[in-house]
Amino acid sequence: QVQLVESGGGLVQPGGSLRLSCAASASIFSINSMGWFRQAPGKQRELVAAVSREGQTHYSASVKGRFTISRDNAKNTIVLQMNILKPEDTAVYYCNTLPPRAIYWGQGTQVTVSS
Secondary structure, eight states: OOOEEEEOOEEEOTTOOEEEEEEEOHHHHTTOEEEEEEEOTTSOOEEEEEEOTTOOEEEOTTTTTTEEEEEETTTTEEEEEEOSOOGGGOEEEEEEEESOOGGGOOOOEEEEEOO
């Protein structure tokens, strides 16, 4: 049973923007802080942004000031607005709970930043 579904990735030029969405089942969303993670080729998966149940946010240093995470508690979704994208943002992006749980890793959504 799929419980987290990511969407919104694509190919964008440097400096461009993308908006990622993650739809979660209510049972996951209502009791957890949530995060966006990414994994670039040859690198470990890393947390880039997090949002608590109350809406408090946290960002990695590499994306702070460019990415914005938000959650819609009525729709059980989290959104990652990514601006001023750089080639080093290229990765597969995933959402998961915090702390992440192995059973919730989905297919992710590919983000490619290239001219």
